Amino acid sequence: MKKPLNIVILLFSLMLLGACGDSRMHSHGVYMLVDTSGTYAQEANKASKIINYLLATLNPGDSLAVAKVESRSFTEKDIVAKVTFDKRPSQATSQKRAFKDKIQTFTQAVKPSAYTDITGALIQGAEYLNETKSGIKTIVIFSDMQEELGKGTVRDFPIELDGFRIVALNVSKLRTDNADPRLYLNRLAHWEARVRKAGATEWVVVNDLENNLESILVTRGTNG
Amino acid sequence: MSNWSAWLLWPDNVALSVFALGLLAMVFLYAARKPMHGIIHSSCTLAAHGTRIVSRWMLRAAEGMQLRNQAVLLAHGQESEAVRIDREFERVGNLIRKDLQEFPALQRKMLEEATHIEDDYRKCGTVPPPSPEWVAALKSIAQIKSGGDIPRTLLEDINRSIEKIHDKTITEFRRSYEERHKILKGMQPSWRSVEKLIGEMDKKMVTLETNTKQIDHHMHTLEAIRAKDSKAEHALTVSSFVQLAISALVMLIAAGGTFINYKLIALPMSEMVGASDYLTNSLKTSDVAALVIILMEASMGLFLLESLRITQLFPRIASMDDRMRRKLMIASLVFLTILAGIESSLAFMRDMLIADKTALMRDLASVRPAPSDGVLTSIPMIGQMVMGFVLPFALAFVAIPFEGLVHSLRTVIGVGLVQGMRGLGVLLRIVCLLFKRSATILELVYDIIIVVPLMVERWALAWRSNASVAPSVAPDDIALAKSRRAA
Numbered sequence: 001m002k003k004p005l006n007i008v009i010l011l012f013s014l015m016l017l018g019a020c021g022d023s024r025m026h027s028h029g030v031y032m033l034v035d036t037s038g039t040y041a042q043e044a045n046k047a048s049k050i051i052n053y054l055l056a057t058l059n060p061g062d063s064l065a066v067a068k069v070e071s072r073s074f075t076e077k078d079i080v081a082k083v084t085f086d087k088r089p090s091q092a093t094s095q096k097r098a099f100k101d102k103i104q105t106f107t108q109a110v111k112p113s114a115y116t117d118i119t120g121a122l123i124q125g126a127e128y129l130n131e132t133k134s135g136i137k138t139i140v141i142f143s144d145m146q147e148e149l150g151k152g153t154v155r156d157f158p159i160e161l162d163g164f165r166i167v168a169l170n171v172s173k174l175r176t177d178n179a180d181p182r183l184y185l186n187r188l189a190h191w192e193a194r195v196r197k198a199g200a201t202e203w204v205v206v207n208d209l210e211n212n213l214e215s216i217l218v219t220r221g222t223n224g
Numbered sequence: 225m226s227n228w229s230a231w232l233l234w235p236d237n238v239a240l241s242v243f244a245l246g247l248l249a250m251v252f253l254y255a256a257r258k259p260m261h262g263i264i265h266s267s268c269t270l271a272a273h274g275t276r277i278v279s280r281w282m283l284r285a286a287e288g289m290q291l292r293n294q295a296v297l298l299a300h301g302q303e304s305e306a307v308r309i310d311r312e313f314e315r316v317g318n319l320i321r322k323d324l325q326e327f328p329a330l331q332r333k334m335l336e337e338a339t340h341i342e343d344d345y346r347k348c349g350t351v352p353p354p355s356p357e358w359v360a361a362l363k364s365i366a367q368i369k370s371g372g373d374i375p376r377t378l379l380e381d382i383n384r385s386i387e388k389i390h391d392k393t394i395t396e397f398r399r400s401y402e403e404r405h406k407i408l409k410g411m412q413p414s415w416r417s418v419e420k421l422i423g424e425m426d427k428k429m430v431t432l433e434t435n436t437k438q439i440d441h442h443m444h445t446l447e448a449i450r451a452k453d454s455k456a457e458h459a460l461t462v463s464s465f466v467q468l469a470i471s472a473l474v475m476l477i478a479a480g481g482t483f484i485n486y487k488l489i490a491l492p493m494s495e496m497v498g499a500s501d502y503l504t505n506s507l508k509t510s511d512v513a514a515l516v517i518i519l520m521e522a523s524m525g526l527f528l529l530e531s532l533r534i535t536q537l538f539p540r541i542a543s544m545d546d547r548m549r550r551k552l553m554i555a556s557l558v559f560l561t562i563l564a565g566i567e568s569s570l571a572f573m574r575d576m577l578i579a580d581k582t583a584l585m586r587d588l589a590s591v592r593p594a595p596s597d598g599v600l601t602s603i604p605m606i607g608q609m610v611m612g613f614v615l616p617f618a619l620a621f622v623a624i625p626f627e628g629l630v631h632s633l634r635t636v637i638g639v640g641l642v643q644g645m646r647g648l649g650v651l652l653r654i655v656c657l658l659f660k661r662s663a664t665i666l667e668l669v670y671d672i673i674i675v676v677p678l679m680v681e682r683w684a685l686a687w688r689s690n691a692s693v694a695p696s697v698a699p700d701d702i703a704l705a706k707s708r709r710a711a
Binding site: 056088 | 501502505576577581589
């Protein structure tokens with residue numbers, strides 16, 4: 001009589017122990033930057049599809065934020081929508097619906113910006129994701145990766161991206177890149193070197209949005 | 225290569241150096257022959273003794289284990305047979321109490337029927353026709369010697385009377401037979417009733433006889449077990465193997481059921497304990513919680529069957545007084561029903577969550593929802609709910625094969641261990657023999673290496689004794705052989 005009781009108590013203790021465990025260590029945190037500068041603003045619909053994919057893939061307990069990249073992007077004002085999904089799947093589904101509506105409103109009224117402050121947006125994203133204390137932190141940059149800084153904007157300093165995954169999405173070729181492809185390749189190499197120097201664990205470029213979207217997120221357990 | 229060259233006496237001439245080194249080694253080995261033989265012999269003897277001791281210990285331990293296994297097996301068999309005999313006696317008791325209790329009433333009824341039949345039979349007895357009184361009158365008239373027509377008239381009158389009486393008697397006789405036939409006809413139900421009663425009695429007696437035969441068979445088995453008969457032991461061992469195979473098969477099926485059950489409640493459990501909590505890197509708390517619910521259901525089922533005395537894994541429950549046992553049974557049943565209800569509602573929630581997620585996916589993909597048939601879509605939901613309610617009760621019966629598995633596994637593991645230890649013991653015995661023989665082989669191999677100095681020694685000895693009595697064996701060998709014999 002005592003033995004089964006002990007087993008039941010042990011299992012309950014395990015359950016409670018699990019409930020008290022650090023859930024954040026297994027959660028994903030995704031910060032998506034959407035470039036709204038110049039002609040790239042027209043790509044907002046594509047960005048919307050990527051966000052929908054992220055909403056469909058992320059699980060309860062994960063965090064997602066979408067921010068636009070503007071002339072000076074190191075500000076919370078550029079965050080279009082942010083959410084940490086509830087632990088309960090039903091609540092998380094409702095939150096995803098609300099998030100989708102916000103993004104839809106945003107994509108319908110995108111205003112092109114004069115400059116592109118990718119570095120500032122990266123720092124802002126890193127700050128947000130560090131606050132969420134997610135186990136796997138991913139910054140997705142939906143941009144041509146051509147940084148253009150306005151007068152008085154200082155970004156030529158080392159940045160901190162320890163433990164982050166950086167995913168560059170839809171890195172389109174500019175007119176000048178077509179004339180000299182080295183410009184495009186050098187641009188990507190420059191960003192890779194910069195983020196790796198900043199401490200990023202992974203640098204991924206995804207241009208095939210039809211078939212390679214699963215590269216954006218890593219499966220649980222493969223990242224430590 | 226440089227190391228090699230350091231060993232060479234004449235680095236320019238490798239062959240000569242190797243030959244010289246070989247000669248030196250041979251001389252050294254020849255000088256060390258006696259102690260080396262001693263070392264080889266002692267080491268092999270030590271190893272042989274060691275393995276022999278371990279082998280003996282293994283065989284003795286196997287013997288002890290076999291005795292222990294036998295005792296456990298026989299005790300378990302005895303217990304099982306005693307339970308079977310108890311149940312047979314209970315059945316016989318029930319039969320006697322329920323059916324043969326009515327035996328006096330039945331007997332009385334049969335006696336009544338018999339009396340009734342006897343009375344009827346008596347009534348059926350043949351009534352003899354009345355004696356012919358007119359015969360005496362006829363004789364008197366016949367003795368009249370004269371009288372003219374008087375006797376004739378008289379005889380005619382008598383004839384008429386006789387015919388009249390005859391007709392009357394015949395009618396009376398027929399009526400009497402008719403009545404007797406009626407009585408005999410009336411006896412038919414009584415006979416049938418008696419026949420039926422006898423048939424029933426016969427059936428009961430046959431059942432009783434079958435039960436007593438079974439008791440007899442069980443008693444024989446029990447006697448064989450008590451007498452520690454090898455046939456009975458073998459039968460019990462084989463029975464354990466069969467029991468293990470059957471129990472394992474049923475447990476495998478139950479494991480399939482458990483998996484389905486787990487799949488049914490794992491998702492909705494995340495709604496209760498959270499979907500993002502992890503126990504380990506890949507083990508979700510919700511999955512563990514679902515497993516705990518299933519294990520609790522199995523435990524409740526186990527207690528229920530224990531309190532019903534179907535299984536006897538816990539002697540404490542079996543020895544409880546009936547009132548307490550009934551309370552435990554009710555408590556287990558209530559808990560099991562509650563858990564089944566929870567599982568059913570979780571199955572309902574699972575369907576809702578999946579439907580919600582599907583709708584979200586459609587929204588995200590901007591796909592118009594497909595037209596749904598209300599009845600068709602609700603069938604899986606109802607099926608899940610029913611399964612959620614039924615599976616815990618089905619899972620409760622796992623306690624029966626589990627008990628069989630526990631009991632038979634002990635015997636099977638015991639037999640396996642005994643056989644394993646015996647095999648190991650025999651193997652060690654062979655190793656012991658190998659060690660013993662290897663001492664001689666190694667000594668001979670050693671002598672082969674130093675064969676040249678040995679030959680020189682023999683020649684020298686032969687020369688010393690002037691080839692008169694050449695000793696075939698070296699003095700060292702004789703001394704060594706003596707020491708071995710002493711050992």
